[in-house]
Amino acid sequence: MSAIQITHLKKTFASQPVLNDVTLHINHGEFVAVLGPSGCGKTTLLRLIAGFEPLDQGTICVGERLLSSSEIHILPEKRALGIVFQNYALWPHMSVVENVEYSLKVAGLDRAERQQRTLDALALVGLTQFSARAPAELSGGQRQRVALARCLVARPSVVLLDEPLANLDVHLRTSMEEEFSRFHRHSGATMLYITHDQQEAMALADRVVVMDKGRVMQFSTPEMLYREPANAMVARFIADGRVLPVEQIRPDGKGMADVRLFNHPLRLRASSQQPECPQGQISLHAADLRLATATEVGIPSRLTRKVYRGGYQQWDVELESHPEYPLSLNVSDTLRHNIGDSVLLTIIDGWVIPVN
Known part of the structure; x- marks a missing residue:
C-alpha cells in the first residue's frame, strides 16, 4: 500500500517557520493537489517527502515505512518515489529512449525487460516515433511526456509532481492535464501534485490541500472547497x-x-x-x-x-x-x-x- 501519512510536520529555515504542524493522510491511489499562494510552504512539503530536505519535527510514512522523523532520514534514492520536475530534468546528451531507460539500467534490470518496459512507457505517452530524438529536438509538451514516461517506467507506488506544467503555454497545459489523468489511471500510483494553478488542481485532483503561511487551511474535494470553505x-x-x-x-x-x-x-x-x-x-x-x-x-x-x-x-x-x-x-x-x-x-x- 502507498498511502502517505504526514504527522505534525515542522520545518524552519534560518529561524523562519516554513511548515508548521502539517498533518495529512493521503489515501492509497489518491490524486492530491497542494495549492496555495507563493511562500505558503507547498514546495517545501514536497521536498521533505522526497527526502531532499530533513524535517525538524514530525514524521513522514509511505505505507508502513517510516521515511523521515527527527531521528531518521532515508536518502531520496532509497525512497522508491517517482518525481516529475518543473524543468523536466532530462539528460541532454541522451536520446529519448535512453532517458527513459536509464533508471532501469541503473537498477540492473536485464536488457530485454528494460527495452520492453521502455517501449511500453513511450507508447503510453505517445512518443514511440520520437524515441531516437534528443530532448533539444522536442517541444516543451513532448519533453514533459518524456519525463512522465521516465517516471512511469520505474513503476513507482508514489509520484511527486513539482509544478510540472508551469513552463507550458495554455493550450499545452490542457492536453497535458489529460495526460496526467491517463497516467494516474494507468499507474494506480498515489500522486501528490504541487501547483499554483487553481484550474489544474480543481480539474485533476480527487482532493486538494489549501495551504497558507505553512499551515493546512483545508483538505477536501474541489467541490467542498468551492461551496463550503472552512475559513x-x-x-x-x-x-x-x-x-x-x-x-x-x-x-x-x-x-x-x-x-x-x-x-x-x-x-x-x-x-x-x-x-x-x-x-x-x-x-x-x-x-x-x-x-x-x-x-x-x-x-x-x-x-x-x-x-x-x-x-x-x-x-x-x-x-x-x-x-x-x-x-x-x-x-x-x-x-x-x-x-x-x-x-x-x-x-x-x-x-x-x-x-x-
Whole structure:
C-alpha cells in the first residue's frame, strides 16, 4: 500500500517557520493537489517527502515505512518515489529512449525487460516515433511526456509532481492535464501534485490541500472547497471568492441559516453545527449573484467595470451602501449597461463561514 501519512510536520529555515504542524493522510491511489499562494510552504512539503530536505519535527510514512522523523532520514534514492520536475530534468546528451531507460539500467534490470518496459512507457505517452530524438529536438509538451514516461517506467507506488506544467503555454497545459489523468489511471500510483494553478488542481485532483503561511487551511474535494470553505482565507483564495460581514446568524440546524447582510435578509447554506451568532462572515462567488427582477427587492449597487469573457460579460459592482466590498457577477453579453449605472443585485446562494 502507498498511502502517505504526514504527522505534525515542522520545518524552519534560518529561524523562519516554513511548515508548521502539517498533518495529512493521503489515501492509497489518491490524486492530491497542494495549492496555495507563493511562500505558503507547498514546495517545501514536497521536498521533505522526497527526502531532499530533513524535517525538524514530525514524521513522514509511505505505507508502513517510516521515511523521515527527527531521528531518521532515508536518502531520496532509497525512497522508491517517482518525481516529475518543473524543468523536466532530462539528460541532454541522451536520446529519448535512453532517458527513459536509464533508471532501469541503473537498477540492473536485464536488457530485454528494460527495452520492453521502455517501449511500453513511450507508447503510453505517445512518443514511440520520437524515441531516437534528443530532448533539444522536442517541444516543451513532448519533453514533459518524456519525463512522465521516465517516471512511469520505474513503476513507482508514489509520484511527486513539482509544478510540472508551469513552463507550458495554455493550450499545452490542457492536453497535458489529460495526460496526467491517463497516467494516474494507468499507474494506480498515489500522486501528490504541487501547483499554483487553481484550474489544474480543481480539474485533476480527487482532493486538494489549501495551504497558507505553512499551515493546512483545508483538505477536501474541489467541490467542498468551492461551496463550503472552512475559513475566510480559503473562501477568498478559491475561484476569486468574496467574503462579506453579516449579522444575526440564525441557523436551522439542517444546513441553512437566516442572516442579514447590511440589513438585507438572506437565507444561505450553513454547517449543521453552525451556532447562532450576532456576527459572522459569508462567502460568495460570481455564480451566486444575479440581477434582480422587476418584482424583487434587490440590493442597490453600481457597475464599475465590464469584461467580455466570450459568450458572457463579467460585471464588477460595488454596493452603494458599502463600496468597500466589491463583487462580481456574470451576465448575458447582450445586456447594454454603462459604467456607473445603478443596478439591483439578488444573492441566490452563499455559505456562512464556520466560526473557528
